[in-house]
Amino acid sequence: MRTEPITDASGRPIPVARTWHWGRWLAAAVALAVAARLAYLIVANPNLDWGKVAGYLFNERILSGVWVTIEISVLATALGLVLGVLVAIMRLAHNPVLSGLATFYIWFFRGTPVLVQLIFWYNLAFLFPELVLKIPFTMIGLKWDTNQVMTGFTSAMLGLGLNLAAYFAETVRAGIQAVDRGQTEAAYALGMTPAKRMRVIVLPQALRIIIPPTGNEFISMLKTTSLVYVVAGHDLMTNASQIYKANNLIMELLIVASLWYMLMTAVATFLQGRLERRFGSDAVRLVRGGGLAARILPKVAA
Amino acid sequence: MKPAANPGADAVVDPVVDSVPDPVVRASGVRMSYGDVQVLNGVDFTVASGEVSCVIGPSGSGKSTFLRCLNGLEPVLGGSLRVLGEEVGHTLRDGRYHPWTPKEFASFRRNIGMVFQRFNLFAHQNALENVACGPVHVLGTPTDRARVLAMEHLERVGLADHAHKRPHQLSGGQQQRVAIARALAMNPALMLFDEPTSALDPELVDEVLEVMKGLAAEGMTMVVVTHEIAFAREVGDWLTFFADGVVVERGRPGELLAAPAHERTRAFLSSVLGSKERQEP
Numbered sequence: 001m002r003t004e005p006i007t008d009a010s011g012r013p014i015p016v017a018r019t020w021h022w023g024r025w026l027a028a029a030v031a032l033a034v035a036a037r038l039a040y041l042i043v044a045n046p047n048l049d050w051g052k053v054a055g056y057l058f059n060e061r062i063l064s065g066v067w068v069t070i071e072i073s074v075l076a077t078a079l080g081l082v083l084g085v086l087v088a089i090m091r092l093a094h095n096p097v098l099s100g101l102a103t104f105y106i107w108f109f110r111g112t113p114v115l116v117q118l119i120f121w122y123n124l125a126f127l128f129p130e131l132v133l134k135i136p137f138t139m140i141g142l143k144w145d146t147n148q149v150m151t152g153f154t155s156a157m158l159g160l161g162l163n164l165a166a167y168f169a170e171t172v173r174a175g176i177q178a179v180d181r182g183q184t185e186a187a188y189a190l191g192m193t194p195a196k197r198m199r200v201i202v203l204p205q206a207l208r209i210i211i212p213p214t215g216n217e218f219i220s221m222l223k224t225t226s227l228v229y230v231v232a233g234h235d236l237m238t239n240a241s242q243i244y245k246a247n248n249l250i251m252e253l254l255i256v257a258s259l260w261y262m263l264m265t266a267v268a269t270f271l272q273g274r275l276e277r278r279f280g281s282d283a284v285r286l287v288r289g290g291g292l293a294a295r296i297l298p299k300v301a302a
Numbered sequence: 303m304k305p306a307a308n309p310g311a312d313a314v315v316d317p318v319v320d321s322v323p324d325p326v327v328r329a330s331g332v333r334m335s336y337g338d339v340q341v342l343n344g345v346d347f348t349v350a351s352g353e354v355s356c357v358i359g360p361s362g363s364g365k366s367t368f369l370r371c372l373n374g375l376e377p378v379l380g381g382s383l384r385v386l387g388e389e390v391g392h393t394l395r396d397g398r399y400h401p402w403t404p405k406e407f408a409s410f411r412r413n414i415g416m417v418f419q420r421f422n423l424f425a426h427q428n429a430l431e432n433v434a435c436g437p438v439h440v441l442g443t444p445t446d447r448a449r450v451l452a453m454e455h456l457e458r459v460g461l462a463d464h465a466h467k468r469p470h471q472l473s474g475g476q477q478q479r480v481a482i483a484r485a486l487a488m489n490p491a492l493m494l495f496d497e498p499t500s501a502l503d504p505e506l507v508d509e510v511l512e513v514m515k516g517l518a519a520e521g522m523t524m525v526v527v528t529h530e531i532a533f534a535r536e537v538g539d540w541l542t543f544f545a546d547g548v549v550v551e552r553g554r555p556g557e558l559l560a561a562p563a564h565e566r567t568r569a570f571l572s573s574v575l576g577s578k579e580r581q582e583p
Contacts, residue, residue: 182422190436191412204426
């Protein structure tokens, strides 16, 4: 906003005429009218019972579904991040077998729909009725009934986590490759082994490129969990659908579920903003903050 | 700093100081190539303990590549290169050639400090952490002890006040001094300098050269690839001129600079010194 008065050559102020942006007013009015009409059509719809929406908003099963959705999202994201780093390091390895397997992993999990993967894990018992973990050539080990292990919850976590790992591995690889080659040379010149160089020098620096997209992955994961309803994972969408299948209040419960998804996304977006402010791709910010990464990652000096 | 037990060396200009019994570096016929491009065509080069050996030459002459061969950052593809008593990059057992594992390379490099043209300080660590990094992560020095030692090394290069600054908050000259301190923190037996002042603004060159002069005076064995002819004249025990992947000539800096034996050396020196002298009337 201009505060100094506009003056002519001799320093006398010139009155400024008001500019009317007719086009802007018109466009705003049209857009508002359309939006208001659409909102009215929904809000005032006689077939929609807002009382029921309010009634179900804090329904016990809805709240437990919200909690399960958060759990699945957090666990699947955590699994995806850890596995993604591993796959990325394998992908960059000199060992052609490791690198080939990682490439195949990424291709496979990005190449098949996540819906298919979820149903696959849920029905794993058709292939392996029992899961056995034992020391080879001995009888020492553990055995589980596959159907008890592969609940909707675990198959959701596995399916979503393994899938995220494939996408995240590519993010990590880009981050690692973006770290200046001179850092690696300096680490080698000090006498570090390749593994130590990766852990102490390269990965901490790759983080500033890797971390911002993880917020996006998590937000997207919050909503991808709704696919879990095909395997009855007791998440928000599953529970909402079970309620509406019983009472036929389909629209009301979809609105309830959407309101919760929007709230979760809003919270996650806020957290993502904090994360990016701390680790944003701006190197200056990263290196100043003694924040999360500095606490998790090995440091020279505490 | 004079080569020990080598009285005749002052008179020798071209033949390498082979009379030194156990040199820190002894290269004979070292060859190296990037694909089809031959970079080193049989380099002979010797550095005795406590000597400062300066290397000059036009860009593309292979001098930096040779320096990087000395600590195994580039592979030697022919000839023999012995550094600190070890054949770099491989071991002969039962008459067979065993290439070093990454671990063997790593333990070999602990005793050799390297300073890069572009500093290569670890961008996510402050100056103190950079200097303590090697001792903590490579030697296993306890963190507290490493920090104390790192502070001493920073004091030595005059940067104790900047210990908690990140590399991007330091000037080029300061970064390079931290890089020298980082290399010294490993107590190396040999220091390699790869054009340490070439990336610096002219007014920052001297602070780095001063630190290097101090090191030389303390008897550190150094190989310095440089364009600073004045530094080579003042501090170097030997001056080697590289061109086209070979050592064209080698001698005492004063003698070689005053009376180069080869036409290539003469041409290079006149272009380098000529431009310098025009700057300093």
